[in-house]
Amino acid sequence: MWSPLGDRLPVPALAVAYDDGQRMIAAARAGRTTLDLKLTVDSPYLYDVWQVSEGRVPERILHTVTARNTAEVTARYGDMGGAEWASEQRFGWRPWQTYSWNDDQRLVRTGTTRQEFVSAGDSWWQHRMLHRIMGMSWGKLDHGMARAPRRYAADDRDVETWFAPVVRPAVPAAGGAPVPTRTGDTLDLRVAEFVDADGNHGVAGRAEEADTVEVRVSRDGQQIADLSEGWTPVPTTPGPARYRLDLTTQRSSDEWRYATRTETAWQFASARPAGDAAQPLPLLQVDYRVPADLRGEVAGDRAHQLGLTLRQPVGVPAPTGTQLRVEVSFDGGRSWRAVPVRGSGTGFTAVVPAGHGTVSLRAHARDAAGNTVDQTVLDAYGLR
Template sequence: MTVTDRHGTAAPAGTATLSSTDAVVAPGGRASTVLRIDRARLAARPGLHTAVVTARTAGGAVVSRTPVTFHVEPRSHDLTLTAVPLPGAPADADVLAFGVVVNLDDPSLFAEYVGVQPGEPVVLRVPAGRYSVLASLWDLGPESTRMGLTGDPEVVIGADTALVFDGAAARPVTASVDGVDTVPVTVGITYEQTGRRGLGWSDFAFAWGADAARGSVFAVPMTGPGVGTFSVHAAYGLTAPGDAPSPYLYDLIRPLGSGIPADPHYRVDGAEQARLARIDQRFHLLDIPGTHVSHKRYGFSPTGAYIAETILDNLPAQRTDYVTPGFAWLDEAFYPVGEAGFDMVTQEAQRTYAAGSRQSLVWVRQPMRTDWYDDPAVSYSGCRPSAPFRTRGMLHVELMDLTDQHQRYGCFPIGDESTSSLTLHRDGRLVGERRAPFGEFEIPQAAAEYRLRYDLDLSAVLPVSTRVTTAWTFRSAGPSGTGRAPLPLFALDYALPLDAANHPTAGTSVFTVRQAHGVPVQDVTAFRVWASLDDGATWQAVPVRQQDAASFAARLPVPAAGQAVSLRVKAEGAAGSGIDQTVIRAYRAG
């Protein structure tokens, strides 16, 4: 017989005994013995233990092994939890504290979620030790939802202990920008904590929209524990007052270190404003009936935790955003497609901006077109497609039916009204065809010339980008062993002179050739553009002028009112890669 704890350490001798150590068992019969545990011998080593009783024949052959698991309770005490509502809680609000109680030295010893309502104490039996006892306190009123962080990130429990999730002691989490009129559209505060060992945990208090404007997020002052880690971040989305589209947005993250101050107000003074990164945003409207566009930005802590989110629907054509530098941000925009009943999303990977930097983002600028994605930057989105690649015997590709810019991806399908075809040719011979924007094709390892083509018909869904055909050519040989290799694909970005309604204005169009990561960069040896004013029935070549190694400028023909412009763009590279993309009804004149 052996006795070990959950780490495999043997128990002291005499911890377990059997009432008898031998038995005579007739064929088909039974025998029993009583296992007795002397828990006093394990008083210094509480927790889970396992005794294994092994039965052998007189010759030593193993007949059976019987495990018996038991728990030795350490010195324990009652922890009584109560809750007090947040300041100004409506009398008819539903109030509930969602608490988490975790042993800081060994979370596996005790970690439990608990719900506590005012006037209804909850008693937990916990082993003596150091604990994090924190809660998000909610009050759900008829007109608003409010939240607050309460509790203590380190409580020493050496006797019966009472702790209050004291909403009355909480202070509002607020922010202001010197010299700028703002109202909050998002307010949040999040903590992340780890113990001496094991996985961490976190919680938050957040409000959006009208709740944020009413000051619905609170926090109790607290200091960090002496073991493990504890970090707190507050987040704010601030816009101009009033109902008109705000010309600016402040997306701010304030690191509070290992605690929450007595006054959690965040004042962004002139020096702090000078450090903010600036993003000049342009929002276009897809040229369809009932169009709209909305924008969302997520913020992440240094550990990758989600700590900020601002979403706005009432957008101007241009907006200036100011964001806290040094943190990862992820942007996305939403726009309608046909009558599918939902919005499409166009999303980027995470970006971190330098202090005082300035950059620009353009959203939903036509033409919408097919593309691939291989941005190496971090993205936790489940919508993110994998980069095209091949192995020694397989080629894998995932395409976006529609995107507004290279290295953006969508999340929702176009719908059953669209038709598509994905084909792969190797040295001029058809390898396979798929009726979807993704697929895997069996191919030999030897080097060859490939042509990947995707035909998308959206004429039953959209009045623009009604048909998009893209063909990629490239040379590729398979890697050895079990490795994978990226495909040397080209992509196109279009910067056309379109207004916010995606209608043409006077100006020069700029086309940029993008190349896959992880492969040698190729010189662009040929670049051509054609335009059509009759949905592709006839085409006219458009003169182009090379601006740099990857960009080309052209002046496209001017359409009559209501007339659509279709585009065909073709680029070729020195190492055999190329792209040939046709977008029927790329945009229309107003």
Template sequence: MTSDPTSLALGSHPWPHDDDTPVTGELTYRNSGTDAVTFPVSVEARGPHGEPAPAGLFTVTPTTVTVPAGGAATVTVTADTRVGGVDGAISGAVVAGDLLRTPVGVDREPESYDVTATFVDANGEAPSRHSGLVIGMDNDVFAFFDGEDDTARLRLPKGEYFAFGDVTTGDPEDGRTALLPRPVLVVAGPTALAFDARAAEPVRVTTPDPGAKPVLAEVRVTRAHEGSRVSIGSLFIDGFTDGLTLAGSDPDLPDDQLELVVATQGTGTPVGATPVHHRLAWVERGRVPTGFVRAPARRDLAEVRSHLGPAPAGHGYDLGAAPFGADGSGPMGVLFPVPTGGEAIDYVLGDGFRWRWLLSEHGPDGDSVADYSATDRTYRAGRTHEQRFRFPVFGPGLPPSSYDYLSRHGDVITAQVPLVNDGGDNLGWSVTESARATLHRDGQPVAEVPSASARFTVPPGAARYRLDLDLVRAPEVFDLTTRVTGSWTFRSDTVPGERSRKLPLSVVRFTPRLDADGGTPAGHLLRIPLTVEQQQGADNGRVHKVEVDVSFDDGKTWATVPVVGGAALVRNADRTGYASLRAKGTDSKGNTFEHAVIRAYKIG
């Protein structure tokens, strides 16, 4: 049995619907068999959110059909959009018994109105270039005002919208662009709005460094409404243009419903061989001002000095930072080249923001080989702050983080334990030569994967688990921390609900004082401070004792060393080479840990 056509589209019907005319479509069934077939015919359909179509919206006649052998029979399907109850795209199937389903659909427009937008340049004339869009705050509309004329129209459902336009005056190369946000656009009838550049005033940001060169700037407006959150912004390569302007919003809104972010990043005048950058960000809440002009003095900025560890010959670094608001969003950051083994100075302004830093390391071919990211940091104007990247010892660490290092959701255990954080406990990643993650449940293997991070599906119920990790870094890229191994035991039960549960996890960070190359003299007694870190939010016990071993033959043999006053005391070998370190312990709830760092530091 086949149908012709293979689907029925019964049109789109504009609001209002009290004068709609029912639309019909014919569907012919053809029987290629040798026997006549009789079957019932009906329509099953649902609205755009899965709700059943109201009775009477679709009808079919006749409701029972007999198709003769080798013959055909026709039914008529009717869509009557005067029948209310469901708006939008209503779709489903014409059901021929249990033989055949033929798709059918009709679009019943919800209460909607024409919205007319007019674009006006700074001279009161038609602009040389313009654009506009609207985003629904209480619906899923996303639409552009299309057309080259200075007037454009949209058909929009009744509701509340966030509209944004930009208008260019004169030659676009001159950069005379006006940003014209309309955070509140209520459509409850035929609506007209104007994107008028004459209402805008300049956007201008200068730094106290006359030699500063902007690289990237951004203006972003965010609107929140009844659980919806929408951001619209503009990026400016090489900074804000001289002719950029901004129009204010009306009316003012509560602080948690409207936010303007203005940000710029660029280079400054170097201090000798030390590069200088400016990273500035502002936030205005509850309104969008008309124009935005800022000229912070040096006393308004925080100075952030980044000390950068050495890297192999041919490697390079890029240092970036981006500001983030309380909701986790923020403007883009910029990565600037910085010297390996040197320093960088960043002047930061960003009250109301937390800053996230990233040091990216690339090899001679330009490919990334390692990243080190810093946890969110805040700064005070007029202060100098110090931070360190890519200094040893590299090894396991658990800095505060928005994601789980070891967790369970339902019966899935996820492991992503950081194994190569740097000495400043910046979250580390590096290319690897090999990696392996293995999980045991009550002594029996669950799975093994060729990665240092993994998701394991486990049987339901409570059990004791052991997680084993093994990561080997490429020796031609890294001469320190060439391998990291670790084992952790913990109990875990099925975690119901929508949220994952963090699992107990402890590590020990080794923080000895080493020279710039990660070395210390042969035969020297080295004090290695120990820092126990645990996954925040997990049911960890207290760690009262840590045992530490040292190896001078890359982990072939180990010797226990004394731990006094929270530090391990290691008598270095009398020859040049490397020292490897291993820590192990048990918390007060019976969870254990043991991890080793091969070639933790140099000797000689």
């Protein structure tokens, strides 16, 4: 299996189909011949297809990829630093299966766009990507970021963007990740530590990434839980109270140059809900849209505009009476300056002035119900 890492053979080996080989041999025997090869190790196309025969096993299995049975996905693979290669895999399973573990990870060159063709119909698919090459060159990709599982229709023309800034802790709007909830007098406050602008999400904690995570829960100003060693249910009291969830992440390596440290604090009110069903909690979210390229960079010689959206997790009414402040730093968070913010409701824009290096962001938002979020992302994206 070809790898961009390690030693290379001085003479590459090439296998061709039998019929083509016979023509090449005949040409060589006929006299002087020249063989010109044009190869690529990062094809601009990829096919993930299922051959499905409903209710029967055909005598001859033949699958023809057509526009009537295939969706087209434009996959944009962002670069987070280090080597220009990463691992990805699209898992597929039939409706009667509970999970998929077959097949191997695949290599993709970061900073590129690839057209991917995926079988439509009732099969389920879930795409995953790791920002670097996985330690083993074989086996399933079991960490990194993931998209929510989905099915495709034949006329789907989807666009996926991986590792687009701003990567930060969040509850993804697209689903596929736990939503913080309260059941009776128990809080479940799981939040994905790494979520990109497209809602692709991943968790911290693998030794290979050397992540540092601190998570603390407070009620009315008093700490009631430390979840830094892992997510566990948090028991609480039935009466109304004001809660605060503090989540800090740190990841730094040659393969991870953006979102090197994040600090997020959510504040919200909660009391024992009626009934036994889990009730989603109002952790106010900030989504970011940065006009960055696939290297995570924006032109720094002029001002640029950020898009910001305020929302609540699925199951919580949309925020009203919102306010938003944004600050930026060009020196890794040592000094900050406020930037102009325009908008209302759930949609805002902020203007970042010209600069150089990296842009760190600090946002403070609140709504009429008193829910707040303070979020700092150091080295959120770069300037070129």
